[in-house]
Amino acid sequence: MSETQHKLFTLKFDIKNKLGNDTFETDAEERAHITIKPEICRDCPHKKCLYACPTRCYNLIDGEVKFQYEDCVECGTCFLVCDQGSVSWSNPQGSFGIKYQLG
Amino acid sequence: MSNKTFKIAVLIKQVPIPSKMRATKEGLMDRSVASMMNPYCKHALEAALELKDTIGEEKTEIWVISMGPPNFEQSLREALSMGADHAILLSDRKLAGSDTYATAKALGTLIQKLGVNFNIVFAGLQTIDGDTAHVGPQVAERLGIPHVSYVEKIDFKGDHVVVRRILEGGNITYKVPLPALLTITNTANKPRGPRLKYAIRAKNEEIKVYSVDDIGLTAEEVGSAGSPTLVYRVKNVTHDRPPCQFMEGETVEDKVNMLAEKLRELVEASKAEAVEA
Amino acid sequence: MEDVSDYDVYVIGGGPAGSSAAWYLADQGINVALIDRGKPIGSKNVSGGVLWGHDLKVLDEEWWKKAPIERAIISKKIGLLTEDKAMLFDWDFEEWGHEPYVGFSILRAKFDRWLAKRAQEAGADIYEGIAVDKLWIEKGEVKGIVQAGDKFKSKAVIVADGANSRILINSGLLTKPFSQNDFYLGIKEVLTLPEETIEERFGLNSEEGTAFEFILGGLPKNIVAGGFLYTNKRSLSLGVVVDLDTLPLGIHSYDVFEYYKQHPKIKRLIKDAKEEEYAAHFVPKGGLHMMPPLFGNGYVVVGDAAALCFSNGLVINGNGPAIRSGIEAAKVVSEAIKIGDTSSKFLSKYATSLKSTYVLENLIRFKNVEKFKDNPRIYSTYTPFILNFSEKLLREENKPREHLVKLLKQELKEAGINSIKAAIDLSGVRYL
Structure with a gap:
């Protein structure tokens, strides 16, 4: 069986539908804890953030990487997979962001 | 303390967390469940803190004032850890069952009793448990100062403020002489989180608790006895x-x-x- | 603010490591503050969901009777999964089923809140919802902490802010920058199911639980990933751990989780369970190569922040080492405060004492375990091979059977397994 027939490629799954189960306290946009530099992303050869982020906070819209901070669960993945220096990562200010009820 | 010339009061209420909200048989809010600072009050506090940032920390003093059971201390300490300077709680069994009229009477009397000449008083637009939006304006009437409700923007101009009041489909800008009372919408700002410097101070800060006697009112003037509102029937709808x-x-x-x-x-x-x- | 010294010790991070440390210090009468960026404390914390062992016994002999544990783990299952096949080793150990038990399923938001509360009851001051910026360092010496630009003086700081330690990064204390080689990405969902259904489905009595761990074999592009399933009181903790380094472009990390969730084997185990909460968190691969300095002048590092997480593919344990390292650090810090010496030299006793525990000893002993565990051929080649081979071996058809050895040879050839390479790979078992 060829690799591309693997079920992983045929999943029709939108993670955003799941995030309604999570509790967030969203801070103001100007205080977003992660920012990216679009000019760096434009030339990024892999754009791995699009795939690695477990809540799909990174999306390609009209050819540009767009970051959306509201759904971020603060795992740090994008910071690690970005080897281009575009992602500046900090924790949200205290009490904001994801609030796990179970963990 | 004397060099802090600009004094701000913020009225704060603690409400049950929305998922736990329910009424008792008597038609009162069940206060035994987990609770939090009323979100609109947090916006009022943020408005006060922003004003403090504008005028200068060294010249400004914020008093947070609440009325309710002793566990309201939780929200007052939270306010202190966000940057408020003093916290006052009016707490007395005699206050149980107060409607907005009696509440405003008690709070207004307390504020006068404190003897602090507040330059401005902030309140949340409304609470999420009562939703009346009555208390702020009634306190202003008690204090004999002008008030504007639904405020989402404040420009400080020294002896007056220019505020934007939102309306359905538009807004009105008012020039308001100080002292005044403003009730703040949730669109006005994004409340800040606590800061360790203030949180440590808050831990040791004494929250002064006043009783009905302390402010010179009687049991007949507050609580259910002092409340013209009668609860006819209560129904929990889920x-x-x-x-x-x-x-x-x-x-x-x-x-x-x-x-x-x-x-x-x-x-x-x-x-x-x-x-x- | 520079002269203010409200506390002798600041503990940054209210997970198992930080709260255990704060609890121990408070018990010793040390003036300690525990600061966490979550509000309530614990609301940023996630783990797969099992706390192995009894490291907390030092603090409370009967901790597990008081803690909000979900179920005592009485059995363990390790399995191999490919797209359409599954194989499971199923162990039942009679001795695991008795007090004091060997491990417990936990939900960290609840558990960590309890642990912090115990620290508070012991006398620690708790600050929730406050994110510390970094350590306050002057001339190579940690003087205290910095929060919102304000400096707070202390005698010692315990860094316990977890896998993605912003404190170490912001304080410039990492030996080398983190890379995607250093962490797995854990993705987890809690699925609710009635208590009786869980007990019936997994053959458990009340209070009893079980733990599944799977190798996810045969994934395309040599993705290295594992899966887990733990039983809680009224829910299941289901998740995957993905080696980020091997995640190819075109496949979302959560697709691997969803694929696992839709596997026929897993589907049956989680039937009718309702999605309750989705979480993602780093899991340090652990090990010496990514370890930051464990101590320095005026500070020590504990738990996941210190990469003190152990995994050899058969067992994975982060909560236990976190607690143990927190306690070991607190012992040394408490002594240091009492004698008034929080120099790097004195605090090095923490590293020494860790070496005498399983926490560091395991990491030293198993320092090459990743050569086996993260070998992509285990996932891409050998797992499918074992399952295909055993399927043919076990299938009864109305035709003559092949001899075992012939079948084995056929299957090895079909799987494209090079026997020399396989022998080398297999010899990696010695790292386990």
Whole structure:
């Protein structure tokens, strides 16, 4: 069986539908804890953030990487997979962001 | 303390967390459940803190004032750890059952009793447990100062403020002489989190608790006795979350098209219903 | 603010490591503050969901009777999964089923809140919802902490802010920058199911639980990933651990989770369970190569922040080492405060004492375990091979059977397994 027939490629799954189960306290946009530099992303050869982020906070819209901070669960993945220096990562200010009820 | 020339009061209420909110048989809010600072009050506090940032920390003093059971201390300490300077709680069993009239009477009397000449008083637009939006304006009437409700923007001009009041479909800008009372919307600002410097101070800060006697009122003037509002009947209404449908599709366009299609169906259905009726 | 010294010790991070440290210090009468960016404390914390062992016994002999544990783990299952096949080793150990038990399923938001509360009851001051910026360092010496630009003086700081330690990064204390080689990405969902259904489905009595761990074999592009399933009181903790380094472009990390969730084997185990909460968190691969300095002048590092997480593919344990390292650090810090010496030299006793525990000893002993565990051929080649081979071996058809050895040879050939390479790979077992 060829690799591309693997079920992983045929999943029709939108993670955003799941995030309604999570509790967030969203801070103001100007205080977003992660920012990216679009000019760096434009030339990024892999754009791995699009795939690695477990809540799909990174999306390609009209050819540009767009970051959306509201759904971020603060795992740090994008910071690690970005080897281009575009992602500046900090924790949200205290009490904001994801609030796990179970963990 | 004397060099802090600009004095701000913020009225704060603690409310049950929305998922735990329920009324008792007597028609009062059940206060035994987990609670939090009323979100609108947090916006009022943020407005005060922003004003403090504008005028200067060394010249400004914020008093947070609340009325309720002793566990309201939680919200007052939270306010202190966000940067308020003093916290006052009016707490007395005699206050139980107060409607907005009696509450405003008690709070207004307390503020006068404190003897602090506040330059400005902030309150949340409303609470999420009572939703009346009465208390702020009534306190202003008690204090004999002007008030503006639904405020989402404040420009400090020294002896007056220029505020924007939101209305349905527009807004009005007012020039308000100080002292005044403003009730703040949740669109006004994004409240800040606590700061360790203030949180450590808050831990040791004494919260001064006043009783009804302390402010010179009697049991007849407050609580259910002092409340013209009579609760006729209380009904707890619960319902399941409405069925939620997710739009599916490969692309955003697909999803939007599907949503548009659904909405069209709904509109057609409601038209048909109207015709039948 | 520079002269203010409200506390002798600041503990940054209210997970198992930080709260245990704060609890121990408070018990010793040390003036300690525990600061966490979550509000309530614990609301940023996630783990797969099992706390192995009894490291907390030092603090409370009967901790597990008081803690909000979900179920005592009485059995363990390790399995191999490919797209359409599954194989499971199923162990039942009679001795695991008795007090004091060997491990417990936990939900960290609840558990960590309890642990912090115990620290508070012991006398620690708790600050929730406050994110510390970094350590306050002057001339190579940690003087205290910095929060919202304000400096707070202390005698010692315990860094316990977890896998993605912003404190170490912001304070410039990492030996080398983190890379995607250093962490797995854990993705987890809690699925609710009635208590009786869980007990019936998994053959458990009340209070008893079980733990599943799977190798996800045969994934395309040599993705290295594992899966887990733990039983809680009224829910299941289901998740995957993905080696980020091997995640190819075109496949979302959560697709691996969803694929696992839709596997026929898993589907049956989670049937009718309702999605309750979705979480994602780093899991340090652990090990010496990514370890930051464990101590320095005026500070020590504990738990996941210090990469003190152990995994050899058969067992994975982060909560236990976190607690143990927190306690070991607190012992040394408390002594240091009492004698008034929080120099790097004195605090090095923490590293020494860790070496005498399983926490560091395991990491030293198993320092090459990743050569086996993260070998992509285990996932891409050998797992499918074992499952295909055993399927043919076990299938009864109305035709003559092949001899075992012939079948084995056929299957090895079909799987494209090079026997020399396989022998080398297999010899990696010695790292386990």
